[in-house]
Amino acid sequence: MIDLGYVTCPNCGQKLKKNGFLQSNFHAVFSDHQLRIQKHRCNNPECNWQSTPTTTTVFGTDIHPDLAKLQCEQGALFSYRDAQSNLEKINCTRCSVNNHTRIQSLTNQVGATLSQATLREPSAQECAAPARDLIVQVDGGHIPVKEKGKRSFEALSAIAYQPNKIKQVDKNHRQITHKTCVVAALNDELDTIKRFVLNAAHKQGMTEQTRVTNLADGANNCWSVLLSLKSHCLDLECILDWFHIGQKFQNVKNVLGESFESSLDSVKWNVWHGEVQAALTKLKLLQGNISDDAKQFKIQGLHNYLQNNLDYLLNYDERKNSGKAYSSQTAESHIDSLINARHKRKQKMQWTREGAHNVLQIRAKMESQEWNGQWQDAVLEALIGAA
Ligand SMILES: [Zn+2]
Incomplete structure (x- = not known):
């Protein structure tokens, strides 16, 4: 199956002959394989061209994309060392392909690709039907930092959803059934997060006829992100989050x-x-x-x-009685889990802004339930440089 189909020499155009096999490593999800790949040699004695195929030159990568996906998920949910040990447990063996530095490097590349994708304006197909009302919440969290003389930097995350997508799970719990979640940790005067939030709102059906309700914790940068939506919708109401x-x-x-x-x-x-x-x-x-x-x-x-x-305080009692949004209580644990679970659990772990930003992209896609639809393009781009 892995015959490259060479008939003539790419160098001189003469006939090729078969030249034995080359053993090459291939890492599938749960096992490692040695693949036999046909070699060729040019018949022309003055040319002497030879093929030296490996899984990497043939497929562009020596690891199965499903394994790369699993590495990204582990790298996004756990520290890179824990991810390595989890993958070793799944495989019942130690394998260099699951080394924590390889997981880190792949997670980073895939996250960077996802970040680029999130910056692009969503297509009409990616957007929900026009929404009359939309809720957008922005919240910040602190991540410990690698740079000397600084203790932490802030990541901002946002969720966009339509109010009718909140479902009562049981007496005390509510859940947002459809949402777009974005997060950014770059030091770029909020440029990235503003574009992320705008695209997220469009994905959830925001048009120039949509009334948008914003909830935030009161920090100036959160309001600044939310106010940037103003010219893209009918009406923008900012509320200090009761939570x-x-x-x-x-x-x-x-x-x-x-x-x-x-x-x-x-x-x-x-x-x-x-x-x-x-x-x-x-x-x-x-x-x-x-x-x-x-x-x-x-x-x-x-x-x-x-x-x-x-400016952002109002009569919460009235809002509650009229069934309007006034608190992020429902989604709060979600923002916490996004930023904190991966970045605060281990106090020893220290991050660069970019490293944190990239990992968080994968987490945001998982939370938005977009990961299953988007991982393949991002993983293939990271592995072989093209989707
Ligand atoms: Zn030749």
Whole structure:
């Protein structure tokens, strides 16, 4: 089956004759093979051309694309060393093709290819039917860094989905059945993530007639990404994510202790009902009644957080009653799992921005359920340089 079909010499055009076989390695998913490939030699004594076929020169690669896919999945979900040991367990043997540096290099290349693909405007076929409403959430996470003098850098991730795609799984859990998830960790003044988010929104059916609701944790770069959608849709509403507000309050409660719990609950009640000025006044009063510096500092932090996000606070009670989105609670664990599971589990692991960015592309495709449709092109491009 692996006869290259040579009839004439590519060098001089004379007839070729068979010249024995060459043994060459080929790595399938669960086993390694030695393939016998036919060699040829030129009949013309002045030419003497010989073929030296190997699996790499014949196929462009000596590993089966299915094995490359498995390596990428392992590399995206686990540390490269754990990925190596998982693959060794699956194969019941140690094999150089599953070495962690090979997994790292392939994962990187495939991630870089996926990143390029995500930058391209999606085709009409890739986009859902026009959506009346769309929710886009942006959130950030910190990844430990390799560069000296710095501790971490930020990756931003976003999810786009239509509100009717949220399904109740059981009493306490909801799930988004169809979504596009993107993530970027490059230091490029948000260029990449902005294009990723725009393309993700289009994939989920955003048109110039779509009303977009944005949820974010209040960081300026998150708003900046979301506001860049404004000229591409009918209407853009930015809302400070209630889930994050709840977290901030809990965080302050933990420092202040039980005796301030009811005061803080009362402030939170004001925020929930859209009475932000009342909330800010109460916080100032509370701060004045406390002598402890650390506690004062915490309250000031909460005050500034609300103050900085005044434009994005509204009556959450009203929104809840009218069945509109106000919290990322459903998707929060998902953003966490995307950035944190792979990049924070092992504190020893340190990342370059590009390395992290590339791995995260594979994770984002897996979360968006796009990996199964897209891995083949990316893997073939990484292995043989062409899809
Ligand atoms: Zn020849």
